[in-house]
Amino acid sequence: MRILFLRPKPSDKTIGLQHVMLVEPLELEVLASFVSSVDSPVIIDMILEKKSIEHIINTEKPEILCVSGYITNVPAMIRYCRVGKRMIPGIITIVGGVHCEVCPEDLNDKSIDYRVVRNATIVFPQLLEHIKGKRDLPKGILKPGEYCSPAELPPFNFYFPVPDRSLTTRYRKKYFYIFHNRIALIKTAFGCPYVCNFCFCREITQGAYYERNLDEVIDELISLKEKDIYIVDDDFLTSRIRVKRFIEASRSANLDKHYLIYGRADFIVKNPDIIRDFRSIGLRTVIVGFESFSDHELRRYEKNIDAKTNEEAMEVLNVNNIDCYATIILPPDWGKEEFAQCKDKLRKLGIHYVNLQPLTPLPGTGLEVTDKSLIIPYSDFSRWDLAHVTMRPEKMSVADYYKNIIKLYNSVLFQPKFLMDYIKKYNVFMLWKMIKGSLMVWRQYMAKIKEAKQNA
Ligand code: SF4
Structure with a gap:
């Protein structure tokens, strides 16, 4: 059977961090590993492809179309399946991924034959057997119009085969994450x-x-x-104990890697x-979810860490010359003062790279909000990207809130004293790539300011 696996391209409405980080579609490589010895699966990364979905489907002529994605990809996932159904009568469409597992109802569309909601690595090969008429439909998969509560799903099974990375060979040189090329x-x-x-x-x-x-x-690391x-x-x-064992095992295997x-x-x-x-065995970067440098906010997020610990962690990373990509949550009750305090703290701690995430009440999380406080409806999936401001700011306009985000990014990312460090540690090419990528993201934020002003 000809199976086409698609990784969707983000919508133009999504603030696209793919300009500064773009990595392989691991979940598709995992699923494709089940069929690569008997069928001829193809993985297409639509983020890197210039051709339209219609062209891809026409060229590949799949019998089965599999699409996986996040909340921001919901419209694209549905669109790809609709195009597949329109172009190839009899095509079978399957969707999955983390959003489908938590909120399968968002992908309940008649163009989607099967939604994989639990234990993809177990049920996917079983589903293919079912399609071939060899067995019943396994539990953990929904057909159009079906619903099932989490209690009705089978228990978790975390079986994990070795991904078939050969299927992304033509893209692999293009995958990067900030300064890791x-x-x-x-x-x-x-x-x-x-x-x-x-x-x-x-x-x-x-x-x-x-x-x-x-x-x-x-x-698996040896094979990479x-x-x-x-x-x-x-x-x-x-x-x-586990991290210590990992370090010892990497040393024994003589692995020469740089880890993020x-x-x-x-x-x-x-x-x-x-x-x-x-x-000493290659740790180069740690992404640390600091979330905040205020004890009050950290308690509110149930992070179970205090602000002093966050600061001390930076000291440990700095002493060891390990880069930190920090994540900070921006709650709607921040005013100019909180943005300024955050800037001072990030600069004082020597944080070079930061991801600023407006607090986003994604479904399933413990954040309860009323519809009135949402300025982006949940159904506008493409904008739920952890970069859009989804909750109404309490102390400033939406446009001003975006302006403060950009100012904060600029003051942390473009500190002249760190530019030489970047060149020494990485190279001019990576620095240029990052500046170019950051400018693309900056342009998207500027468009958000304009849009917010028009909607005010
Ligand atoms: S619950 Fe989420 S934010 Fe908290 S430590 Fe785990 S992954 Fe990080």
């Missing part, structure tokens, strides 16, 4: 043991947490050609020796 992704654990109330990640596994066997992980590795666990720094990981500030502060050791 030609980066490969690897997943070593699922879920997160913490319960921060704004976080969508923990909803995906509904609190369940599972770690892959480290020997398997090391074998790329030197830069992005470990996409929601939090790689959960257990001192997610980690919490409290682990970094409690385990400076592990961080130092990890640096």
Whole structure:
């Protein structure tokens, strides 16, 4: 069977961080690994393709079309399936991904034959058997118009085969993450043991947490050609023992990689020796969800970390010459003063790179809001990108709020004293790529200011 796997292109309405970070579609490589020995699957990354969906479908002529994406991709996922149905009578369409798993009703469209909502790595091969008429439809899959409560779904199963990365060979040189060029992704654990109330990640596994066997992980790392590795666990720094074992195993395997990981500030502060050791085997960057430098806000987010710990974590990273990509949440009650305080703190702590996320009440998280406080309706999926301001600012206009976001970005990202550091650590090409990418994002924010003024 000819199976086409599609990674959607973001809508023009989405503030597209793909200008500064674009990584391989790991979930599609995982699913394609089940069929690559018998069928001829194709993965098309629509972010990198210049051709239209109509052209792709006409060229590939798939019998089965599989699309996976996030909340911002919902309209594109539905559109691709509609185009597929229109162009190829009899085509079978399947959608999945984290948003489909948490909110399958958003993808309930008659052009979509199957929505995968639980244990994709188990039920996907079973679904293909079902399509071939060899078995019943497995549990964990919905047909159009069907609904099922989480309680009716099978228990989580985190089986994870080795992804078939050969199917993205033609794109691989283009994958990067900020200053990490030609980066490969690897997943070593699922879920997160913490319960921060704004976080969508923990909803995906509904609190369940599972770690892959480290020997398997090391074998997969050995097979990767790329030197830069992005470990996409929601939090790689959960257990001192596991991280220590990972470092030892990497050393024994003589791995020569540069790692980018997610980690919490409290682990970094409690385990400076592990961080130092990890640096010696290639840890280059930690994405730290600081969220805030105010104890009051951190309590509100149920982060279970205080502001002092966030500051101490930066000291540990700075001492070890490890880059930090910080994430800060911007709540709607911030005024000019809070933006200014945040700028001072980020600069004082030596944070070079920051992702500013307006507080976004994604479905399934613990953030309850009334429809009145939303300025972007939930159904406008493309704008729920963690960059748009979705909740009405309380102390300034929406346009001014966007202006403050841009000002804060500019004052942290473009500090002249760090430009030379970037060139020394990476190279002029990467710096130029980042400046160009940041300018594209900046232009999108300027368009938001104009739009907000028109809508005021
Ligand atoms: S914000 Fe980070 S630590 Fe908190 S629940 Fe989400 S992934 Fe876990």
